[in-house]
Amino acid sequence: MHESDLQDTPPSGAECPVRLSREALHAIVGLEPVLHHVHDAVSLLEYRGGEYRYLLNNAAHQRLTGCREIEGQELSQVVGAREAAVLKAYYEECIRTGRPVSYEQEFGLEPGKCVLQSEVSLIAGKDGVHYLFCFSKDVSDLKQAQRKNESLSRWLRAMFSQHRAIQMIFEPDTGHIVDANPAACAFFGYTRNELLSMAIQDLNAHPVDLAEEQRQIDETGGSLFTSLPHRLKNGEIRVLDIYSCLIIDEGRRLRYSINFDATDRERLRDELTREKELLRITLQSIGDGVVTTDNDGRVTGLNRVAQELTGWGQSEAQGKPFADILPLTSEVTGQPVDSPIRAALETGQIVGLANHTELASRGGARIPIADSASPIMDEEGQVRGAVMVFRDMSTEKERHRQIEFLSYRDPLTGLYNRRGIEKALDDLDRVKNLPIAVIMGDVNGLKLTNDVFGHTAGDELLKNVADLLRDCCGAESLVARWGGDEFVAFLPRTCIGTVETVIERIRSAPLSINRGELYLSLSLGCAVKEAREKSLLATLGEAEDYMYHQKLLSGKSYRNAIINTLLATLYEKSNETEAHSKRLEESCHTIGRRLRLSSKEMDELSLLALLHDIGKVSIDPDILQKPGPLTPTEWDEMKRHPEIGCRIARASPELSMIADLILAHHERWDGTGYPRGLKGEDIPLPCRILAMADALDAMVHDRVYRSAMSLPEAIRELERNSGSQFDPTLVPLLVDSLRERLEEPLPV
DSSP states (O other), rough: OOGOOOOOOOOOOOOOOOOHHHHHHHHHHHHHHTTOOOOOOEEEEETTTTEEEEEEOOHHHHHHHHOOOOOOOOOHHHHHHHHHHHHHHHHHHHHHHHHHHHEEEEEETTTTEEEEEEEEEEOOOOOOOOOEEEEEEOOOOHHHHHHHHHHHHHHHHHHTTTTEEEEEEEEETTOOOEOOHHHHHHHHHHHHHHTTTTGGTTOOOHHHHHHHHHHHHHHOOOOOEEEEEEEESSEEEEEEEEEEEEEEEETEEEEEEEEOTTHHHHHHHHHHHHHHHHHHHHHHHSSSSSEEETTBBBBBEEEEHHHHHHHHHHHHTTTBBBHHSSSSTTHHHHHHOOOOHHHHHHHSSEEEOOHHHHHHHTTSOOOEEEEEEEEOOOOOOEEEEEEEEEEEEHHHHHHHHHHHHHHHHHHTTBBBHHHHHHHHHHSSGGGGGGGEEEEEEEETTTHHHHHHHHHHHHHHHHHHHHHHHHHHOOOTTTEESSSSSEEEEETOOOOOOHHHHHHHHHHSSSSETTTTTTTEEEEEEEEEEEESSSSSSHHHHHHHHHHHHHHHHHSSSTTHHHHHHHHHHHHHHOOOHHHHHHHHHHHHHHHHHHHTOOOHHHHHHHHHHHHHTGGGGGGHHHHHHHOOOOOOOHHHHHHTTHHHHHHHHHHHHGGGGGGHHHHTTTTOTSOOOOOSSSOOOGGGGGHHHHHHHHHHHHHHHHTTBBBOOOOHHHHHHHTTTTTTTTTTTHHHHHHHHHHHHHSOOOOO
């Protein structure tokens, strides 16, 4: 076993917990779609820093507990502080001992309560991080049955202790009554003393053959059951069921009898006949199909629904093998499945149908069905047949299909939603699809559209965007609505050049709404996953960053207001001008084109040219506008502006991607720059490009402390500082472009 697969040692004296590598733990989490089909509740928690947080819970856990979308939530957030305290005690015991801990947990759900019998097991982790795997079964029905049994037991005990049954003791030879309980007195209408002065024959017709049978039973010590009419004190005749047995009391032979009024037996028999007919009518009326068979699996009955689903009539199906009437096949493979009736007859247990089971009707239709078969037991517990109850799942399956579609699709655009695309990425993120390009798009002005033209126009805009992305990205791409106004597309086997072409095609297409009266645009960013080891989600993040670059550079974007506000403040406090920033951007792009930089890198240069001196907004204006040389103190203050600019950029998510470039824009190739003294290629490339462009612009334009140089003088100054202040590999690129400018003919 590799050293990285070993986890922390369990507590002293504890049993060894389940040991899983991080890869194995990820595999457990990766099994989440499978766990959602498990009937029992499964949840996985992480213990870190004294907190328990849910990593996953399957569909059964969500259904039984009502706890949905709890990934990442702390235990008390999900179940409440009081229940969390109870559960933590079990979890702490599990972590302390390393042994599985069982407990019961009750959830109050309408219309009743759900009781889960749970077992939590420890999956040891590293550095104080542990994982707890909880497996829970719904024992609500069992608990309810136990409560019923306990209630019945109490009732029986109370019944016996209070002698509610008619009970008497008499001498078997003479019939003399020795004792009678209050229930007997109340039933016959005699006092206890009156009954003790009577014989049992005074109350019932005790035929001679019965007396002889009783004598023979007494000799063997057996019990006797019979039914006899009895006369009450008021003359009424009632039939009693008599359960009697011989008892010996200090050598005295006595017969103990428990008697029940059976006068209404015939009436009950008639009622039973009526109930039997009612049951038959009920079976014919219920919405599920019901088929009964004998012990050989031959059909004995079908209700109306079963006849409709199978296409067989009652008389036609009578006596035929079950498999001939209800041929069952797998919806997936089309192969026959095992007969649930045969399994119920052989095992004496309830047998559920396999998932995706179809019934082939007599007319050739294939109907998805569900439910189970149960054995029919007689009073002695012997299997006498079986019954199968099933229902047509066609409507339910179609409803489930629609729900599943809606859960993975955006109902407005028909594209994948975020959940759907995350599921689809498992199949997309494979080596055969490399390189995989990601396009992230954001609709500019959606809120304005909704506010001015109404949400109907906003919906039209989103649908137009969806159609545009589908058309431009191609049939093999995965396109999704990532959020409210954000879209994402994944293009397999697509390099950076191709995806940038796709982006240009998307940008060039107009997005019209409100019958073409308003045109809006998309901010788009892209990135490409080329290596197998690179995360596709990380690539998505890069595309999103690139998209925000576009928003910052777009004059139509509300994010552009952030730049404009900061730059207006800078221009007001210092000698910097918008024209200066534009000249820097042009010079940087000149070098960038000669280096064949990507559009993303060129956008990065544009942002840096605009915002590199943004930290000067915090510098004293007197220092910024001083016409003469700065004092050492003033120079130290001025040198703070890269750090101030870096902090400003990091404070805004829209600018954070160039924060480190702002920090390094005054570094020098020879390492004598500031604030970190970076040297050579440790200085980011955009900063090395900007250093030359900024120096050139300062030399060829007037400053408060000196006059402008000529362009040839500036070229010589650039070459003189190559290898000290500037990157020697970049200086020739700028110098060549400047000399080409000098050779251009003067305008007429």
